[in-house]
Amino acid sequence: MDRIYERSFDLNEWFIIISLIALLLLIWITPKIFSFMEGLSYYIYGISIGMFYDHTISIPPWDFYDVNDSSAYQGIDFISYIMYGPYSYFFIYIYKKLKIRGIMNLAYLLIWTAFSLLMEWFTLKIGIFHFDKGYEMYWSIPIYMAVQSIQLLFHHKINKSD
Numbered sequence: 001m002d003r004i005y006e007r008s009f010d011l012n013e014w015f016i017i018i019s020l021i022a023l024l025l026l027i028w029i030t031p032k033i034f035s036f037m038e039g040l041s042y043y044i045y046g047i048s049i050g051m052f053y054d055h056t057i058s059i060p061p062w063d064f065y066d067v068n069d070s071s072a073y074q075g076i077d078f079i080s081y082i083m084y085g086p087y088s089y090f091f092i093y094i095y096k097k098l099k100i101r102g103i104m105n106l107a108y109l110l111i112w113t114a115f116s117l118l119m120e121w122f123t124l125k126i127g128i129f130h131f132d133k134g135y136e137m138y139w140s141i142p143i144y145m146a147v148q149s150i151q152l153l154f155h156h157k158i159n160k161s162d
Contacts, residue, residue: 003066003130012127016080023086033096038158039089045154046088049147050081064135067128080128087119091148092155105152113144 027039034042054077057064067077091112100108120137123129131137 010127012123013076015123015126015128016076016083020079020083020086023083023090027086027089030093033093041158042089042092042151042155043085045151046084046086046091047081049088050084053143054081062133064131064133064139066130066132088151091151095152095155109145109148109152112148113141116144116148117141 032039054067056062067080095108098108117137117140120129120140124131124137
């Protein structure tokens, strides 16, 4: 049975749309430091990871959370997955611009994990996510750490000189 949280087009949908547009504009105006294919791969990584987790831990048998206004898949859910792309892109963009090395990799991962938790908390408050079955936000910490670590490994594999 589908659970309905609300039926109106409100803050959660506007946040997704405005965030996506603003972040895409930011990608457009920032100096290009990646080839088109490399930048696209970081963008697609974010979308893929968002979809992977939303289609594993948010569906039965776990069903730990719902996305947006209904537990059923909606068009705005797809747009919310696209919203993960710019965050993934900027995760590597900032990493490369700051020339992170050595122990600072851990600090960078911890900062981005904290940022990710802050964003998760905010999206809970505005109704993008609805936790179920006792899911706690701190359960996301190892997921963020793993996903971001794998993305850094991916980045270094692509750029063997880094």
